[in-house]
Amino acid sequence: MEHILELKNISKSFRNTKALDGVSLTLYPGEIHALLGENGAGKSTVLNIISGTYLPDAGEMIYKGEKTTMESPMYARKKGIVMVHQELQLVPEMTVYENIFLADEIVNPITKFIDYKKMESKADELLKRVDADFKSCVSVKSLSIAQQQMVEIAKALHLNSDVMILDEPTSSLTDKEIEKLFVIMEKLRAEKKALLFVSHRMEEIFRIADRITIFRDGKFIDSMPAKGVGREELIYKLTGRKIQSVFNTESLKKPEGIALSVRNLKDAAGKIAGDGVSFDLYKGEILGFSGLVGSGRTETVRLIFGADKIRSGEIKINGNTVKIKSIRDSIKQGIALIPENRKLEGFVGTAKNMNNIGMCSYDRLKRGLLFDRDILKNAKEYMKKLHVKPEDPMKHTQNLSGGNQQKVVLAKWLCTGPKILIMDEPTRGVDIGAKEEIYKLMNDLTRQGVSIIMISSELPEILMMSNRIMVMFEGKMNAIINREDATEEKILNYAMGGTS
Known part of the structure; x- marks a missing residue:
């Protein structure tokens, strides 16, 4: 079978990086091709x-048999290459059909006005092809x-695209939604579309991919059929090392005391039901929220954390009742939050x-006055400790990979010396190597007496x-x-409302 897209010896630098x-990468019609690599690969x-x-900067791209360069996203779309970004690129205030036809509106040939009815009708037809359960007249928000x-x-x-790029499309989806997405992807594969799929979840790769290409540190490592490749072999090619188990073995010892006690906590928005939420968090434990x-x-x-207004309830830290009305209050009490949306x-x-x-540590860093050299020294220390790549305090965080952005957020809160x-x-959205580092960090923190609440939608992670x-x-x-x-x-069973 002749390839639809081929990259040969592509190089790209950003300043000194x-x-x-x-x-190199080769993509064929009618295949789902997984592109794998650690964050920063x-x-x-x-x-x-x-x-x-x-x-x-160098190398060549061959598309449909011709050497070409995609000069802009608009040019690529006209050629039949479309990218579905991890951070979705829709306009929330507009309807679905307005988003689908944005910059490509249907114009009535007689009146020269935009034909909204025709756009809505065609958009509804497109939504049927992806088994959508909503109409195109609703707003995206x-x-x-x-x-x-x-x-x-x-x-x-x-846009009648022949090549569709899906950049971590499952990162914010439930298991049921992921399965529905995979059904859509399989349907597109049957229509001979070429799909380039990025995911950090091994089970997804083995479930949906036909072939796999691996990058590491900006270099091509290998390309292979997905069928028959082993998990350990794949991890070794991804990381260049064997990943050891980081199963948390620290728990189940006799608790040393209660670090955080929550009773009947309810929010002003009314999202917390009944009598509110009550639980205890022990010193040095990881309490999973599922x-x-x-x-x-x-x-x-x-x-x-003080990010939303408390309607009622009580919070105790080390046995003492505390009032948390703001994020500043929670920081003073030794609480830190790594948010879901970094x-x-x-x-x-x-x-x-x-x-x-x-x-969040300027008060600790300043010596009468706050100096850049102290902020810089602090950043270097934590970037080295958390293996942030590139280890450049002067680089803008938005230009880092997702996993390294997460490490910067972790560093920000570790600087505050949290107890909870x-x-x-x-x-x-982080790769398997970065996951291992985060797990090890969590275990190290609990050994130091830090108490952790971890929310995760991945059940193996919760159990581990x-x-x-x-x-x-x-x-x-x-x-x-x-x-x-x-x-x-x-x-x-409990997550769906069941009882013992």
């Missing part, structure tokens, strides 16, 4: 070259993340790493890292399970 060093750069955002991704795919179908999307996990921890809430996109890392660390989906697991359902705590008694089936 070589993002790609002679990488060069995946995003090569996707942006294919979709016309970046121009390569009313849709879930999974539904918005369907709009992006429908938009790609409207539950379906919308069960109230994030809402609960945002109340504890780009929106974790760091300032236009700021440098040194400032993002130091911003809340981590909301801490490994979402938690000492106890609190399961939420529809805004209330439904069960707390000791790890030795926990199974995926038991957690899912």
